[in-house]
Amino acid sequence: MSDYMDGNMLGGKLGELFTMDVTSAMLTCVSCGASWAVAQTRVYPHAPGMVARCPACDAVLLRLVRGPDRAWLDLRGVTCLEVAVPDR
């Protein structure tokens, strides 16, 4: 039931891959079309990796697995990731 967390906890791991904060990035769900900040997604940390699901339709949005020297990011349920890019 409430054995999930949220996308705030993905920030550190995704921060190893991206130069921007990804928790405030917006994504769109392939399954239902809803848009969420990554921080708002439901994250199940008990799988071998982190699994983020859509809060509306429960579809898998992304999976993140971290190995000793590499990471696998599966974005199967995300049509678009909108990231704020500082104007430098």
Add this chain to the structure above:
Amino acid sequence: MARAAVLGRLTWRVGTVAATHDETATARTIVLDVPGWPGHLAGQHVDVRLTAEDGYSTERSYSIASAPPDGQADPPMVELTVQRLADGEVSPYLTQTLAVGYPLELRGPVGGWFVWSPDGPASTRPVLLVAGGSGVVPLMAMIRERAAAGSRAPFKLIYSVRDPGALLYAGELARREQAGDGLEVTYVYTRTAPPGSSQPTGRINAATLASAGWPPAESPAVFVCGPTGFVEAVADLLVRAGHGAGAIKTERFGPSGGKP
């Protein structure tokens, strides 16, 4: 503090424990000196990594309790407040073994969504903070940042806690509230109220939010942090009361993989 927005990939750093102090019987604040700390925003967290001699390592996230350091005068200190879980893997070490001078590996600052900044465009916008247990930690960073920055944004904190002995920052919250500069604190005790209190115990409900929060017409920014069930219940009550879902930011923590 815009520069504190993360502009490079996050890497692990090693901080050194400069001080510790107990907040309650089971919670401890750890002050870390982190060379090269880039600064942070109130509400951000760090990931802490412990590695055993055999190479086994595990990570947890902990909210930063301190306001962002003043880049000029202050050393690059970061304060974490850790609630010990009886069956925890990491929190017993952090609250019972870790001592001044010990190194601690951390990655951060992490997160740019669950943050409050006094420099924001809506900086005088009212703020409602709703804490469940140790969910008060990132909200305390916001209260401290508000004071440090001299912000006039009116703040209300509703703090749900099991009993008076579990209150984090009780003295500081009382002092800051008595300063009368726009911080109001309401405590909700779920198990035991303070001696002599006529306040009934129970969970935060619609009446609590109506009396101790802001009306939706004030368009407050809302931050809710606590265990998942607490966050879901409070966010649901707020939406039903008429607050826009987009104005409510939430952060959940749980017994594993999260913020124990």
